[in-house]
Each structure stands twice: as C-alpha cells, then as structure tokens.
Amino acid sequence: MVCHATELLLFCFLCQTFGQRLNNVYKKTQGIRAQSTNVNLFHSPTLEDCLIHCELNSATCKSLNFKESDGTCEALPGHNEATSVDSDWVFLILQAKSSCADWKNKQLQSPSGTYIVDPDGPGGVTPFPVECDMATTPPTVRVNHNQITRKHIVGYEDPNFYEHQLVYNGVTNPQLRALATASSTCRQYVKKECYNACTFYYGTKCDFWTTLEGEQLEYWAGNGTTVTRGCACALSDTCALGEPCNCDANDNRWRTDEGYLTAKEHLPISAVMIGDTGKSVEQVYITVGPLECTP
Ligand SMILES: [Ca+2]
Structure with a gap:
C-alpha cells in the first residue's frame, strides 16, 4: 500500500486511544453546558467522536459541549467558561498548545499563521495569539x-x-x-x-x-x-x-x-x-x- 504523508499522519492521529486523546483535554466538567452565540452543531455517537471532530477542526473548535443521550456535539470557538448547570451535558476545554512546534507536531494540518499558545501550560498566564512560521525547523x-x-x-x-x-x-x-x-x-x-x-x-x-x-x-x-x-x-x-x-x-x-x-x-x-x-x-x-x- 502506498500512503501519502497526510494519510499516514491521519492514521497515526486516529490511532490515538481515547485515553491518549484525553491528554489533549485541559478540563472536563460533567453536568455543565457552555453558552456561546457561535456554536457549530454536529451529531456524534460518542464523546470520542465529538472530540475527534473538534481536534480536526481546531481553528474553529477550542471547547465543546456533548449530550450523550442523543449524541449532540456542539463545537465552540473559544475557551468559553460561561456555563450553565445541565445534567444531560458534559463540557470539555481543549488543551492549548505550548508552542508553534507543539501545534505542528499534534495537528493534522498546520500552515504558517496565527495560533494560540500557552508556553507555561495550565495555570500561570492565559493562552495568547502568536504568529507561527512553520517553514523553519523547528517552527x-x-x-x-x-x-x-x-x-x-x-x-x-x-x-x-x-x-x-x-x-x-x-x-x-x-x-x-x-x-x-x-x-x-x-x-x-x-x-x-x-x-x-x-x-x-x-x-x-x-x-x-x-x-x-x-x-x-x-x-x-x-x-x-x-x-x-x-x-x-x-x-x-x-x-x-x-x-x-x-x-x-x-x-x-x-x-x-x-x-x-x-x-x-x-x-x-x-x-x-x-x-x-x-x-x-x-x-x-x-x-x-x-x-x-x-x-
Ligand atoms: Ca498558562
């Protein structure tokens, strides 16, 4: 079988176990639904599918709401912490990447451009936008x-x-x-x-x-x-x-x-x-x- 680099990358990406994938989640809160005026709505049979969808669309998905009873997956464009109590839902905030290199290593596609980074990880300073030049090694x-x-x-x-x-x-x-x-x-x-x-x-x-x-x-x-x-x-x-x-x-x-x-x-x-x-x-x-x- 001849694989293109992108296919291999996609294969590796999808090979991550749900446990490994949860390492990319900064925060998971049961019984909470975040409010946002800018929601992309999808149907996902499982929370893992919802999370994969969000990771593959990371430019527009920074956090998500998932409703297990009917598989509703809401992709949110920000790290929105304005939430309401709703027992049917779970709310996940995705981990911000630490650097441009981190984005390039963990993303399916990473053209040069503006990315959100959090160099000191969870806590400390909040994530902020930088320009990533992905053409250099390292970025x-x-x-x-x-x-x-x-x-x-x-x-x-x-x-x-x-x-x-x-x-x-x-x-x-x-x-x-x-x-x-x-x-x-x-x-x-x-x-x-x-x-x-x-x-x-x-x-x-x-x-x-x-x-x-x-x-x-x-x-x-x-x-x-x-x-x-x-x-x-x-x-x-x-x-x-x-x-x-x-x-x-x-x-x-x-x-x-x-x-x-x-x-x-x-x-x-x-x-x-x-x-x-x-x-x-x-x-x-x-x-x-x-x-x-x-x-
Ligand atoms: Ca931080």
Whole structure:
C-alpha cells in the first residue's frame, strides 16, 4: 500500500486511544453546558467522536459541549467558561498548545499563521495569539509590535530623549516573559541608521534600550556578555574609527549598526531611547524586528 504523508499522519492521529486523546483535554466538567452565540452543531455517537471532530477542526473548535443521550456535539470557538448547570451535558476545554512546534507536531494540518499558545501550560498566564512560521525547523514563534516599520527620528538632542516605545500585539508582559522563559532561543533584530548621531559619546550613552522589567541595557548585538556596551561591529572589532559603534564615527556620512539581540532573559525590547538628533545635520532611522523564539 502506498500512503501519502497526510494519510499516514491521519492514521497515526486516529490511532490515538481515547485515553491518549484525553491528554489533549485541559478540563472536563460533567453536568455543565457552555453558552456561546457561535456554536457549530454536529451529531456524534460518542464523546470520542465529538472530540475527534473538534481536534480536526481546531481553528474553529477550542471547547465543546456533548449530550450523550442523543449524541449532540456542539463545537465552540473559544475557551468559553460561561456555563450553565445541565445534567444531560458534559463540557470539555481543549488543551492549548505550548508552542508553534507543539501545534505542528499534534495537528493534522498546520500552515504558517496565527495560533494560540500557552508556553507555561495550565495555570500561570492565559493562552495568547502568536504568529507561527512553520517553514523553519523547528517552527518559529513571532510576536509583532506596533513599531515594525522603520522610523525616522529627528529633533531630540538630549541623550535618550526620544522614547521608541513598543507595544506587542495582544500580548501582555507576563505572557511575553513566559514565552521567553519557556523557549530555548529568542532573538530580536535592531538596526540604527545614523547621520552624525552617536550611540555613545566619549563613553556617555546617547541611546539605550529597556527590558520589560525596566532594566537599561547598552549592548546592541549578541547576548550582552562579550560586549556589554557596544554594537555588532564591536563583537568583531571592526567598528569605524575604533569606536564602540559605527554611529560614533560622527563623520558627516551615513553609518549603520545592526544585529540580533540574543539574551532571552532580556527580551523582548520594551523601548529604545535615542538622542543626539537635535541639530539640522543629525538624523536617525531605527528599525526593531519582532520577538522570534524557538522551543
Ligand atoms: Ca498558562
């Protein structure tokens, strides 16, 4: 017999015993029916069939009501906990996956896109949406923010005067911290294009960035151990004029510093503070990428 990969995956998926399948259930409550305005109604002879149906349609089924007496299976689109007492029904909440890789491993189909993850499992932070890039190995979690577009900064002369604040889309600080803690690697891209605008000025910081917890940091690439104050060029000892960053050359030409921050305990960036753009000959463009993590 020649099997396509999808058929094999479906076969393995359906081979799970009901007991194994119940491992994917976060909560099961007898005598409860959840209320929802958006219910997909099916007929299932057993609770297991209802659960399989929900797992195969996980984009639209996060929890379910099942009525054993007539095999009514109600697939609900959320983790709806607004319930009413009804002895004929059982209510199940499906386990949220911990990461994009977890989704790819456990789902029949998992194209790149938005998924709900719960990096610290049941309890702790509530599940939240991330972008999953399933084309990488392992799949990459991306959390975008409101400043993804390259930003032009002029008119802020004092050190650290302009605050480039990042707001991560639909994700709270505790959820971001839980994601970074549960991941084995995280990184975030930062690029500064500058014209006569310093990053350090005779050792004084013109710019710095902050963690979610408010810690002020002055390394712009790597994990902050080899170079604690400086840019990617300092890691390779190739900065213009031997300064800590190319932008400190301050020599009437456009310079660039760029790199990935890789210390997950410091990520993601909460804000970038920038100065030295007050004079007419001074400009900065700043670019900060999304938080990217792998399990
Ligand atoms: Ca959790």
